[in-house]
Amino acid sequence: MLLKNPERDEKNLSLKGAVQISHSSFFVYEDKNGKKFLKTGEDEKLHKSIVQKMIDLNPHIARILRRFHIKPLIDTKTLNELTSGHMNDTCNIADGVYSLLSGEIKEKVDKSALKEASMLHDLGKVLIPSKILNKPAKLSSKERKIMNIHSTLGYELLKTQNLSEETLALIKYHHQNLQHSGYPVLPAENTASDIGVQIISIADKYSALREARVYRRRLSRTEALLILYREVREGKIMPAVYNALFKYAEMYDC
Ligand SMILES: [Fe+2]
Ligand SMILES: [Fe+2]
8 A cells, every 4th residue: 555644764765666646746665664655756855865875875876977977966856857747758658558559569568667667767867967958959979978878877776776677677778779779788688678668768759759848849749750750760669669659649649
């Protein structure tokens, strides 16, 4: 059972996911006794302390930040906006795309991992400097490299929280494609399922294209679908996954 106002020791909570309940987003935390609690994204103090704990638990995060000369500042305002907007939206689209795939394809997807991963996929952005995240112009190649580590940072942060391997792999590779030309580089012993990555990736892209960004206007449904169709032709997106998104966008007029 999930409680909204628990009495608990915040230091012993771990982040287990995020959920949407009647148009509001909540983070799901678990205490050391396995009890689950919900907190809205507005509880900045709590989120900051949980993310800090993740950084302390995984020294690899500090090494990545040092390598890219990034100060370890936690931007929970971004996290709150992402959770109630883009990550929520990505989760709904991924769910819709999944539901419109054939039974044969669905069998190859871990549905709960897909849901969990889409709600948390951009968590790593809490550590990306906001002047890069919100730059109202094209990123320089150095800034692009920094931006692109958000999926690895999200993976490293959440690795400390006992999430499933599939959830973590989907978070790490949500910017990968069928040709494996996305980021980060897929290792030979990759555990991410191609179809799961395809669904989270197309949902992420479609949600982003349909939102206004500081550097461009919101694209129409036709414009967004056309951009993604080009990626189908380039062999980056599986046609079945694209067709499911196309149907979803038509059905829900989104
Ligand atoms: Fe992302
Ligand atoms: Fe995203």
